[in-house]
Structures are given as structure tokens and as C-alpha cells.
Amino acid sequence: MRRSIATVCLSGTLDEKLQAASAAGFDGVELFEADLINSPLAPTAVRELADELGLSIDLYQPFRDFEAVAHPDFRRAEAKFDVMEALGAPTMLVCSNVRPDAIDDDALAAEHLHALAARAHERGLKIAYEALAWGRHVSTYDHAWRIVEQADHPALGTCLDSFHILSRGTDLATIDRIPGEKIFYLQLADAPRKAMDVLQWSRHYRCFPGQGALDVAGLLRRVLATGYDGPLSLEVFNDVFRQADARRTAIDAMRSLILLEQTPLPAPAPLHGFAFVEIGVDADSAPDLEALLRAMGFAHAGPHRSKPVQLWEHGAIRVVLNHGAGEDDPEVVAIAVTSEDPAASAERAHALLAPSLERRRGTGEADLTAVAAPDGTAVFFCGSDWLGDFLPTGEPATDGVPIERIDHITLAQPFEAFDEAGLFYRSVLDLEPSESAELAAPDGLVRSRAYAGGDVRVVLNVPALAGHERTELQHVAFATDDALATARALRDRGVPLLEVPDNYYDDLEARLDLDAAHLRELGVLYDRTPEGELLHFYIAPIGGRVFFEVLERRGGYRGYGALNSSVRMAAQSRGERHAEGAGA
């Protein structure tokens, strides 16, 4: 189907918005009136630019507060029709009246809309009537449809907007009764769940389908079943997108539509956990990290055949140190997942507009496909042959530290990339998002959301407010069957574990009525849900950025110990201050 995007979704000037929409592959745009009014381009010039960019102008919007008033303003309408003719925009969106003096009279609204449609019809134009969720008297799509039916004019149809419909929880059954050809336009937007005024929710928190909590896919199926064959058009008002790079937002938007439509999207190949995590190091930071890995029971398994990259192994856990990619502090530069069909995984990633990373490959080396996530992290799809790229050292692994696999990897996101990165990992790796959590750190609030599937778990963290330029931590969490034994073994090997205050254990004992002595002794944190229990602890950050967690999931515990994050972050920030003080 044709894909459109409202100019209001994108930052920048009108020409920048059009350029971005075109570059991302959209077929058309909804032109938001303010974007035209604020532009020095005449409507005919906008039309020419859109033409050059291969974009149609599918909708002119919004025309506000027209119907059901004492004196409907046809003069204003005719002036906008002139603009639409110059733009080549076939349809005008009329949104339901919000004025306090609007009259609660469906027959009158229908009469006015009929008259407006008749004038539009004379000029070959059409009117799409949309219920705003906060409309004065018309606030539901079924009410707007009844008025359209009553007005009964061929140039009048309805505009369905998933946000207005799903935010109010309106029964969707009426959609099945609207003839597809009377749906003149379909606007798609998602939103996170929020208990707030619906206008504020709509104007600030909408997001692209797949990024929020509304069942936009279910609504789309119902609308398509009517026979609707107009554009699928994104209309998202979002504070973050308004200040993000328009070209990136447009690609994020297109990725959302590709995922929503599913075709022609290659099915995801099943994943089986992380193949490795790659950490960039430099000459200063490498020795400390290597010493830590050794203390944790990792062995130096071998150098790469052709790259300054070293493989470290602990049973099935693989950590790759990239000695060419580090700047200052070590950082996670790549995550690799094991795929049943790496080529199919890569094909799906490309279909979802993931940029390929060009990699040099020596003869006989595995063909590892890598794509770039929005935060710059490389994502590799591995089969089983990649280990052959490393020359075995034969160094034996030491035992005694019973960690088994990588449970999750937590990546800090730039403020503007949180929803974009979430949709990227969700769609490319076919992961299920969890509810987002808010974690209070001493220096600010952090928003966190986990994406999980096929034994792959990626957790994204972002500062809740923009402009917080601190170094964000990343971490790799290793799963164990025995957190207490692991903590004891690491402590005995001199690995510095994060110190947890006694107050935490006093509260834990009070809250959960348990004896926490064994946890307290080792600095192990605890959480319990009806599904199971979590025991976890942290190793102090190496060089400030990357740190390791060890966790034991008991029973069906599926979370990440969000409740314990603030005590962890407070301990880390004390450690950081201590280190700064010591270094000064």
C-alpha cells in the first residue's frame, strides 16, 4: 500500500521534512498547515518540490472548528481550497469542533459538512471528517461516522486516526460497518500507556506503531478488512522527534510501517542467545579488563586471524576484546546473536532498513554479517563457523566460577534514540518489549526498557530528560545457577564487588520478611515476584563505562531487578566519586 507521513512528525523546515520523507522512501505526505504557513515556499513551489522528490501531497490538514457553529466560515474554506489546488492535495482533513460555542446538534454538523463537501466537489476536492478524542461534542470515530452517513455526500468521508480511537478505548465494531470507500484517510500512531489528559497525551507522547502500547496492528487489520485502499499514513506528535534528526526519524517511521505491514518482510530466523559481546579496549584499559576476565574464570582462547581482536572464553560465554576500537574507557561496540539462519536474519535486517557495516574479511574467514543499530552498536548474526576465525591458544579455562551464559546486555542510549533503538532491536531481532521502568539514579532519572526473545535480551537505558551529558554505563549480565557461590568465588579471587549498604538489607528483611544474612555478607541483591526470585550482584566498573553483573533467575523470574537499580546506581556513583577523589 502507499505509505505517507505527516510533516508534523519531522523536525526542520518544510523542505527538510520533504527531503527526509523522500529519502526514507515514503510515497506521500500529509501537509500540516502550519508547515506551509511558516514556509517561504509558495504552494506551487511546494508542489514542484514534492514532485521532484517523488512525493504526493495526500492530505491537507487540519481544518479546525468548522462545523456545528452559528455561522460556518465558507470563505475560509474556499481560501484553503485554493491552496489545496495549488498544492495538488486532493483531500482536506476537517477535525471535530473543539470550540466552547460549538452546537451539540448532529443534524446541523451534517448539514454544514454536506455543504462544505458540495463546494469541495465542485473543485474536484474531498473532505475527510475526523473525531478528535477531545472534540467538544464529537469525540469518537463512530459518532463522526454517523454524521458523515447522515450528511451523505460523495465528496465526504471519514478519517480514522488510530490514536483517537484506541486512546479512548472505543469499541471497534463500528469500523466493520463503514464501507471502505467512505474511509477517505487512515492515520496511524501508537502511544505509551499514560493516565493523563488525552489532548496532552496526543500532542506530546504519540510514537510510531510498535513503539507504544496501543494495538495499532489489530486496528489496521480491521480497517483493511473494510476494503480501504488509501495510504497508510503516520501522524505522530512527539516532543523528542521534534528535536531529533528528521532523516533518522523518517527512517524510524518507515521501519515502523514495514514492521506493521509485515510484507514483504522476511520472517525472523530463530535465535539462540548471544554468540559473543565485543568490547572495545585500548592499550591502557586492556590489561585491567583481561585481569578481570581471568579472575572470572575466562581463558584467552585466541587471537583473530587478521584483526587486532582477541577471543576470551568461559564455557559457552564469549567475550571479544577489540584492541582497535577502544577510546579511553572500554565500551560495548558489538553484540552478536546466534541465528539458525544468519543470511535470513541479515536479509530481514536489511528489509527493515538496518544499515550494513562493511567489514574486511580475510580469506577463509567466516562471512559475518553486521548491521548498525541506531546507537552505533554493531549487531552480528552468527552461525557456528565464526570461531574458526580465531587461532586457538590452547589456554585452559579455570573453573570455580559457575557462570553459564550471557543473560542480557544493557546499552545506554542517546536521549533522542531511545524509541528508535527500541523499535530497531524489536523488529530486527524479533524481540518482545517489556513495560518501561523508571530508575532513580543520584544524578537523574533513567528510563529503561527490555526487549527479549530467543534467549537474547537487550535492555536499553536513557536519561529521562535531555541534556544530561554524563557517560552512560553499559553492562553485560552473566547468568549463573548459583549466585551466592559465584559471589563467594569472585570475592575469594579478589574481584571487587559493588558494595551494598546495610540499609538495603534492613529494608529487604522488613519488606519481604526474610533472613538476608547470606545476601548481606556477599553484597547480593534480591527480588521476588509471583513467578520466581532473582539473586544478583555487580562487579565494579572497569574504567568507568562497562561493568558486569552476575544473576541467578529462580523459577520463572523474568525481570531484571529494576527495583534494585537505584541502590546499584547509587553505589556506582559513590565509587565514581571515590575514584575521582583518589585520582585527583
Ligand SMILES: O=C(O)c1ccc(O)c(O)c1
Ligand atoms: O492535535 C490536533 O489538534 C490534531 C490535529 C489533526 C489531527 O489529525 C489530529 O489527530 C490531531
Ligand SMILES: [Mg+2]
Ligand atoms: Mg489525526
